[in-house]
Amino acid sequence: MPDGSSTSTTPRTPRAERTRAALVKAAREVFERDGFVDARITDIAEAGGVAHGSFYTHFASKDAAFAAVLAEVQEEMLHPQMDAADAGDDPVRAVEAANRAYLEGYRHNARLMGLLEQVATTNEEFRRLRRRRADAFVQRNARTIRRLQRQGLADRALDPNVAAIAVSSMVSRTAYTLFVIDQAEVDLDALIATLTRLWTNALRMPSGDKD
Amino acid sequence: MPDGSSTSTTPRTPRAERTRAALVKAAREVFERDGFVDARITDIAEAGGVAHGSFYTHFASKDAAFAAVLAEVQEEMLHPQMDAADAGDDPVRAVEAANRAYLEGYRHNARLMGLLEQVATTNEEFRRLRRRRADAFVQRNARTIRRLQRQGLADRALDPNVAAIAVSSMVSRTAYTLFVIDQAEVDLDALIATLTRLWTNALRMPSGDKD
Amino acid sequence: MPDGSSTSTTPRTPRAERTRAALVKAAREVFERDGFVDARITDIAEAGGVAHGSFYTHFASKDAAFAAVLAEVQEEMLHPQMDAADAGDDPVRAVEAANRAYLEGYRHNARLMGLLEQVATTNEEFRRLRRRRADAFVQRNARTIRRLQRQGLADRALDPNVAAIAVSSMVSRTAYTLFVIDQAEVDLDALIATLTRLWTNALRMPSGDKD
Amino acid sequence: MPDGSSTSTTPRTPRAERTRAALVKAAREVFERDGFVDARITDIAEAGGVAHGSFYTHFASKDAAFAAVLAEVQEEMLHPQMDAADAGDDPVRAVEAANRAYLEGYRHNARLMGLLEQVATTNEEFRRLRRRRADAFVQRNARTIRRLQRQGLADRALDPNVAAIAVSSMVSRTAYTLFVIDQAEVDLDALIATLTRLWTNALRMPSGDKD
DNA sequence: AATGAATGAGGTTTCATTCAT
DNA sequence: TATGAATGAAACCTCATTCAT
Numbered sequence: 001m002p003d004g005s006s007t008s009t010t011p012r013t014p015r016a017e018r019t020r021a022a023l024v025k026a027a028r029e030v031f032e033r034d035g036f037v038d039a040r041i042t043d044i045a046e047a048g049g050v051a052h053g054s055f056y057t058h059f060a061s062k063d064a065a066f067a068a069v070l071a072e073v074q075e076e077m078l079h080p081q082m083d084a085a086d087a088g089d090d091p092v093r094a095v096e097a098a099n100r101a102y103l104e105g106y107r108h109n110a111r112l113m114g115l116l117e118q119v120a121t122t123n124e125e126f127r128r129l130r131r132r133r134a135d136a137f138v139q140r141n142a143r144t145i146r147r148l149q150r151q152g153l154a155d156r157a158l159d160p161n162v163a164a165i166a167v168s169s170m171v172s173r174t175a176y177t178l179f180v181i182d183q184a185e186v187d188l189d190a191l192i193a194t195l196t197r198l199w200t201n202a203l204r205m206p207s208g209d210k211d
Numbered sequence: 212m213p214d215g216s217s218t219s220t221t222p223r224t225p226r227a228e229r230t231r232a233a234l235v236k237a238a239r240e241v242f243e244r245d246g247f248v249d250a251r252i253t254d255i256a257e258a259g260g261v262a263h264g265s266f267y268t269h270f271a272s273k274d275a276a277f278a279a280v281l282a283e284v285q286e287e288m289l290h291p292q293m294d295a296a297d298a299g300d301d302p303v304r305a306v307e308a309a310n311r312a313y314l315e316g317y318r319h320n321a322r323l324m325g326l327l328e329q330v331a332t333t334n335e336e337f338r339r340l341r342r343r344r345a346d347a348f349v350q351r352n353a354r355t356i357r358r359l360q361r362q363g364l365a366d367r368a369l370d371p372n373v374a375a376i377a378v379s380s381m382v383s384r385t386a387y388t389l390f391v392i393d394q395a396e397v398d399l400d401a402l403i404a405t406l407t408r409l410w411t412n413a414l415r416m417p418s419g420d421k422d
Numbered sequence: 423m424p425d426g427s428s429t430s431t432t433p434r435t436p437r438a439e440r441t442r443a444a445l446v447k448a449a450r451e452v453f454e455r456d457g458f459v460d461a462r463i464t465d466i467a468e469a470g471g472v473a474h475g476s477f478y479t480h481f482a483s484k485d486a487a488f489a490a491v492l493a494e495v496q497e498e499m500l501h502p503q504m505d506a507a508d509a510g511d512d513p514v515r516a517v518e519a520a521n522r523a524y525l526e527g528y529r530h531n532a533r534l535m536g537l538l539e540q541v542a543t544t545n546e547e548f549r550r551l552r553r554r555r556a557d558a559f560v561q562r563n564a565r566t567i568r569r570l571q572r573q574g575l576a577d578r579a580l581d582p583n584v585a586a587i588a589v590s591s592m593v594s595r596t597a598y599t600l601f602v603i604d605q606a607e608v609d610l611d612a613l614i615a616t617l618t619r620l621w622t623n624a625l626r627m628p629s630g631d632k633d
Numbered sequence: 634m635p636d637g638s639s640t641s642t643t644p645r646t647p648r649a650e651r652t653r654a655a656l657v658k659a660a661r662e663v664f665e666r667d668g669f670v671d672a673r674i675t676d677i678a679e680a681g682g683v684a685h686g687s688f689y690t691h692f693a694s695k696d697a698a699f700a701a702v703l704a705e706v707q708e709e710m711l712h713p714q715m716d717a718a719d720a721g722d723d724p725v726r727a728v729e730a731a732n733r734a735y736l737e738g739y740r741h742n743a744r745l746m747g748l749l750e751q752v753a754t755t756n757e758e759f760r761r762l763r764r765r766r767a768d769a770f771v772q773r774n775a776r777t778i779r780r781l782q783r784q785g786l787a788d789r790a791l792d793p794n795v796a797a798i799a800v801s802s803m804v805s806r807t808a809y810t811l812f813v814i815d816q817a818e819v820d821l822d823a824l825i826a827t828l829t830r831l832w833t834n835a836l837r838m839p840s841g842d843k844d
Numbered sequence: 845a846a847t848g849a850a851t852g853a854g855g856t857t858t859c860a861t862t863c864a865t
Numbered sequence: 866t867a868t869g870a871a872t873g874a875a876a877c878c879t880c881a882t883t884c885a886t
C-alpha cells in the first residue's frame with residue numbers, strides 16, 4: 001500500500017471503525033460510478049451517511065481513500081503466479097490455474113482495475129503501486145520461465161525477462177479490454193482456455209496434444 | 212480522428228496556417244511535458260508565441276488541440292498489420308515486419324501514446340478513438356489468423372477473435388510498459404525478435420527452426 | 423419568488439445565518455451601486471467580509487443572490503390594491519391609500535426596482551417574477567373596476583381588463599420615471615394626490631368636488 | 634441620435650453604402666432575435682454577408698450599430714402628440730389620433746422598443762436617448778394640458794407636469810406590456826378607444842357623451 | 845469523533861475590438 | 866474598402882481541504 005497515506009490517524013473506537021468502513025464502501029461506489037477525477041468528497045461523505053468534514057477524520061485525502069479501497073481487494077487481485085505447486089507437476093495446469101485466478105479476480109473487480117489504470121496515468125503514487133504489483137508478477141514469471149528453459153520445457157530462444165513482460169501483458173491487457181473497455185459478457189472458461197493455450201504455445205511448453 | 216473536434220472551417224490564409232502549425236507543435240510539447248490534465252492553454256499559447264485568445268482561433272478546446280496533435284502522428288502509429296503482402300510468402304516475416312513497424316512508431320511517439328492512454332481513461336471521445344484504432348487492428352488480425360488456421364498454418368484450437376485480441380494486447384502493452392512506464396533504453400531488434408517469436412509460437416505457426 | 427434559486431437547504435447554524443444575512447446586505451449594496459451586470463461576486467463577498475468562495479456556500483449564483491435580495495423587500499413592494507376595505511366605504515380614499523402604499527414602497531426601494539427592471543429585460547426567471555407580481559395586481563384591479571362599473575361608480579364604456587393594465591401602468595411607470603430615472607426629490611403627497619385624481623377621473627369615479 | 638458614434642467615417646462609395654445598409658438590416662435581425670447583450674458582431678457580419686472585420690468599417694462599435702438601427706425607425710416612433718392641428722378643433726379626436734399613431738408605430742416596432750428598454754437599463758448613451766424622446770413628448774403634452782386647463786377644458790386641480798408624465802406613462806407602458814411582454818394579438822381599435830377614453834377622462838376633458 | 849461553514853487557488857472561454865495585408 | 870487573424874481582458878464557479886465548535 002502506498003506509504004502511510006491511507007489513514008491520518010489510526011482509528012481507535014468501534015464507532016470510528018464503523019464510520020471508516022462505511023466510507024470505504026461509499027468511496028468505492030462513488031469512484032466506480034463517477035471515476036476518480038469526478039468523484040467528489042461530498043458525495044462520498046453523503047453516501048457514507050456522514051457529514052462532509054468527517055471524511056477527513058478518516059482519510060487524509062482523496063488519494064488516501066482510494067488507496068484504502070484498493071487495499072480491500074488486494075488479496076483477490078494478485079497477479080497470476082505460474083507456480084507449479086498449484087497444480088502438482090503439470091506446468092500447463094499451473095498456468096491455467098494462475099490465469100483462472102487472475103481473470104476471476106479481475107472480472108470481479110473490473111471497474112476498480114479500470115480506475116487504477118486511470119489514476120495511475122496521473123498520480124505518481126499509484127503509478128508506483130501498479131508497477132510494484134506488476135513487477136512482482138513479472139519477476140516471478142521470469143524465474144519460472146528460466147527454470148522451464150533449463151528443464152527443456154520452454155523455448156530457449158526467448159529472453160525470459162521480455163517474455164515474462166509479454167505474456168503478463170497479454171493476459172492483463174486482454175482482461176482490461178474485455179472487462180473494462182468492452183464490458184462484455186464473457187465465457188470465462190473459454191477465455192481461460194484460449195489464453196492458457198496461447199501462453200503455453202508462446203513458450204513452446206509441451207502439452208499432451210499434437211500440433 | 213474525432214471528427215468535428217478541430218475547428219470546423221479549414222484555415223484560410225498562410226498566416227493562419229503558420230500559427231496553427233506553431234500551436235500544434237507547442238501543444239505537443241506542453242502535453243508531453245505536463246500531461247494532458249496539467250497542460251494549460253496559456254502555456255500552449257505562450258509556447259506557440261501567440262496571445263492567449265489566439266489559441267481559440269484555431270482550436271475549440273484543449274481536446275481539439277490534442278486531437279490535432281494525434282492527427283499528426285496518425286500515419287506512423289498504425290497498429291501492426293500481419294499482412295502477408297508485406298513479406299512475400301513468409302508469414303513469420305510478415306509478423307516481424309508488422310511488429311517492427313509498430314514498435315518503431317510506438318517508441319518514436321512514446322510520450323504521446325502514454326498521453327492517449329491517459330486521456331482515454333477520462334474522455335469518451337478519445338476512448339472511442341483508441342478503441343476504433345485497436346478494433347481495426349484486431350479485426351484484421353483475426354481474419355489473418357482464420358486464414359492461417361484454414362491453411363493449416365496456425366493452431367486450430369484457438370478462438371481467432373480472442374487470440375487476435377490477446378496477441379495485439381501482448382505487443383501493445385509490452386510497448387507501453389517498456390517505452391512509457393519504464394522509459395528504458397531497449398534493444399529494439401532483440402525486442403522485436405522476442406515478440407515475434409512469442410507471437411508465432413503462440414499461434415503455432417511453423418518456422419524453419421527446430422524446437 | 424423564483425423558487426429554487428436560493429440555495430436549497432435552509433442554512434443551519436447561527437453562524438451560517440449571520441454570514442448569509444451579511445451577504446444579502448452586501449449584495450444589495452453592490453447591486454445598487456454597480457448594477458446587476460457589473461456587480462462582481464468577488465465584490466459582494468468582500469463587502470460581506472467573507473472569502474470569495476463562501477458566496478457559493480449560500481447562493482448558487484448571482485441570480486440566486488439577487489432573488490434573495492428581492493425576497494427581503496417583497497412585503498413592502500406589493501402593488502397598490504384598490505381594496506375598499508382599506509378606506510371604509512370611500513372608493514377614492516381606497517385608491518389613494520393604495521397609491522400611497524405603492525409609491526412609498528417604490529421610493530424606498532427605488533434602486534432595487536430599477537434593478538429588477540434591468541434584470542427582467544435579460545433574464546427569463548426575473549421576467550416571470552415581475553410579470554407574476556404585475557398580473558396579480560392587474561387582475562385584482564380589474565375585478566374592482568368591474569364591481570364599480572356594476573355599482574354605477576365607474577365608466578361603463580371602459581374595458582375593465584385594459585383599463586386595469588393602463589392605470590397600473592400609469593402609476594408604476596410614473597414611479598419608475600420619477601424615482602429611478604429622474605431620481606428627483608418629489609413631493610410625495612402632491613404626487614399621490616395627482617395620480618389618485620387622474621386615476622379616479624380616468625374611471626369617472628364620483629368624487630365630492632365639482633369640476 | 635446619440636452623438637457622432639453612429640458611424641466612424643461617413644461612407645462614400647455606393648459599394649460601402651450597400652454594405653452598410655445590409656449590416657443595418659442584419660443588425661436589426663440579430664438584435665431582435667438574440668437581444669442586445671447576446672448579439673454577436675460575428676453573427677451580424679455573417680447575416681450581412683460580410684467578413685467579421687468589415688463590421689468596423691461601418692460602425693465604431695456595437696452601440697453604434699444599434700443606434701443606426703434605431704435611427705431608421707425614428708420617424709415612425711415619435712411619441713403621440715396631442716396636437717390639435719391633427720384633428721381640427723376636437724381635442725378628443727386629437728388625443729385619439731396621437732394614440733393611434735403612437736400605438737401603431739409601437740406595435741410595428743415592438744421588438745425594437747423592447748430592445749431599447751433593455752439597452753437603456755444598462756447604457757448611459759441610450760438612457761439619454763430614451764429620456765430625450767420621452768421628455769420632448771412630456772413637455773409638449775404639459776403645454777397642451779396647461780392650455781386646456783386655461784380654456785376650461787381640463788381639470789384644473791391637476792399638476793400639468795405630473796399629469797403629462799402620468800398619461801404618457803400610461804400609454805407607453807401599456808404598449809410595452811401588451812406588445813413586448815405579452816406579445817398578444819390585440820384589437821388595436823379597441824385598445825385605442827380605451828386608452829383615449831381613459832386619457833380624456835383623466836383630464837376631465839369634455840366629450841359628447843354623458844356620464 | 846463529528847459537524848458543516850469557510851477558505852481560496854486556479855484556468856477556461858468568450859468576444860468586442862484592432863490591425864496587417 | 867474588405868478581409869479575417871490576432872489580441873487580451875475579465876470573472877465565474879468548483880471543490881479539496883481546513884478549522885472552529
